[in-house]
Amino acid sequence: xxxxxxxxxxxxxxxxxxxxxxxxxxxxxxxxxxxxxxxxxxxxxxxxxxxxxxxxxxxxxxxxxxxxxxxxxxxxxxxxxxxxxxxxxxxxxxxxxxxxxxxxxxxxxxxxxxxxxxxxxxxxxxxxxxxxxxxxxxxxxxxxxxxxxxxxxxxxxxxxxxxxxxxxxxxxxxxxxxxxxxxxxxxxxxxxxxxxxxxxxxxxxxxxxxxxxxxxxxxxxxxxxxxxxxxxxxxxxxxxxxxxxxxx
Ligand code: 9D3
Numbered sequence: 001x002x003x004x005x006x007x008x009x010x011x012x013x014x015x016x017x018x019x020x021x022x023x024x025x026x027x028x029x030x031x032x033x034x035x036x037x038x039x040x041x042x043x044x045x046x047x048x049x050x051x052x053x054x055x056x057x058x059x060x061x062x063x064x065x066x067x068x069x070x071x072x073x074x075x076x077x078x079x080x081x082x083x084x085x086x087x088x089x090x091x092x093x094x095x096x097x098x099x100x101x102x103x104x105x106x107x108x109x110x111x112x113x114x115x116x117x118x119x120x121x122x123x124x125x126x127x128x129x130x131x132x133x134x135x136x137x138x139x140x141x142x143x144x145x146x147x148x149x150x151x152x153x154x155x156x157x158x159x160x161x162x163x164x165x166x167x168x169x170x171x172x173x174x175x176x177x178x179x180x181x182x183x184x185x186x187x188x189x190x191x192x193x194x195x196x197x198x199x200x201x202x203x204x205x206x207x208x209x210x211x212x213x214x215x216x217x218x219x220x221x222x223x224x225x226x227x228x229x230x231x232x233x234x235x236x237x238x239x240x241x242x243x244x245x246x247x248x
Contacts, residue, residue, distance in 0.1 A: 001030070001031050001032075001102075001105070001106075001107060001108075001152070001153070001156055002031070002032040002034070002078055002081070002107040002108075003031065003032065003033050003034070003107070003108050003109075003110060003149050003153075004033075004034045004035075004036060004074040004077060004078055004081065004107070004108075004109045004110070005033065005034070005035050005036070005109075005110045005111075005112060005142075005145055006036050006037075006038060006067065006070045006071060006074060006109065006110070006111045006112065007035055007036070007037060007112045007141075007142055007145070008037060008038060008039060008049060008062075008112075008114050009112075009114070009140065009142050010035040010037055012142045012143075012146070013033065013035060013142070013146065016033070016146045016149065016150065017033050021150075021153070021154045021159055021160060022149065022150055022153050022154070022159075024159070025153050025154075025156060025158075025159040028158060028159075030153070030156050030157070030158050030159050031149075031153045031156060031159070033149065034074075034077070036070040036071075036073055036074050037070065038062065038066035038067050038069070038070040039066065040070070041065075041066045041069030041070050041073070042065075042066050043065075048063065048066075049062060049063055049066050049067075050062060050063060050114075050115050051063045053116070058116075059115060059116035060115040060116060061115055061116055061117055061118060061119055062113060062114060062115060062117070062118040062119065062122075063119065064119040064121060064122060067111075067118060067119070067122050068122065068125075068126075071083065071109065071111070071122070071126050074109045075109065075126075078107045078109060080106070080107065081106065081107040081108055081109045082106055082107075082108050082109070082128045082129060083108075083109045083111065083126050083127050083128045083129075084108050084109065084110050084111065084127070084128065084129050084130070084131060084148075085111045085113070085118075085123060085127040085129070085130045085131075085141075086110060086111065086112055086113065086130075086131060086132070086133075086141035086144040086145050086148070087113065087117070087130050087131070087132060087141065088132050088137070089130060089132070090129075090130035090131040090132040091129075091130065091131055091132065092131075092132055092133075092134065093131045093132065093133050093144075093147070093148060093151070095151070097131065098148070098151035098152050098155060099155060101148075101152045102152045102153075102155035102156055103155075110141075110145040110148065110149070111126075111127065111141065112140060112141030112142045112144070112145045113140060113141045114139075114140045114141075131144070131148065132144070133147050133148070155168075171209075171230075172208070172209065172212050174223060174226070174227040175212040175213060175215075175216045175223065175224075175227070176212055176215045176216045176219060176220055176223070177212065177215075178207075178208040178209075178211035178212045178215070179193075179211055181193070181196060185197070193207070195207045206236075209232070209233070209236060210236050210239075210240070213233060213236050213237055213240060214240050217237065217240060217241075224237075
């Protein structure tokens with residue numbers, strides 16, 4: 001799957017491209033990330049990519065012409081790609097959106113804005129979809145573009161090692177994670193729960209599920225409302241609700 005990113009700050013993408021799961025996926029040919037800098041398509045001596053907003057007000061906008069030139073280059077390289085604008089006005093990007101993108105097989109051109117935003121006519125003419133990564137103010141679309149690519153690329157077949165892939169469609173999907181422990185068995189007076197050392201895989205599975213459900217109920221009850229529950233999960237949740245007030 002190919003991602004071509006329109007950005008004034010290509011160096012920001014070095015870490016994503018060279019490290020970890022995404023770096024390996026690129027080495028394996030599972031994903032490609034290419035960058036197009038609108039500054040390289042300016043015509044004036046100052047290589048101007050921004051300008052003042054019509055109507056006045058604070059801040060600057062990304063100019064139409066250098067953006068158009070960079071987008072046209074990316075579209076020539078990826079003629080069938082969906083053009084995505086990362087923007088605070090977009091739909092909230094979540095795991096469902098990431099899964100859809102990973103399964104779509106479609107290449108994408110990601111437009112990362114700087115300054116106060118871009119000339120609206122770029123959106124009108126080129127943009128197919130607009131995504132936000134959440135309700136907080138960032139200084140540009142580069143981190144959101146990297147968040148999107150990281151979430152999508154790790155879902156592509158072959159991107160993860162065998163252990164992580166096996167976890168991909170876990171029965172605990174859509175719940176918060178259960179607690180995890182590694183060696184040593186005791187440290188600073190803190191012990192690993194006995195059940196995890198019992199060797200009884202059914203007890204361990206049920207303990208993890210109960211922990212996940214308890215944490216989700218306490219911290220993210222919205223997730224439980226959005227998710228189908230099995231009869232086992234409903235039973236455990238009823239037990240948790242019946243005992244709540246005893247512990248914590
Ligand atoms: C404080 C500036 N805001 C005026 C009301 C507008 C604004 C312009 C540009 C706010 C943020 C940005 C830069 N952000 C993004 O390009 C961005 C973003 C984000 O800030 N939060 C969550 N998702 C995204 S996707 C792109």
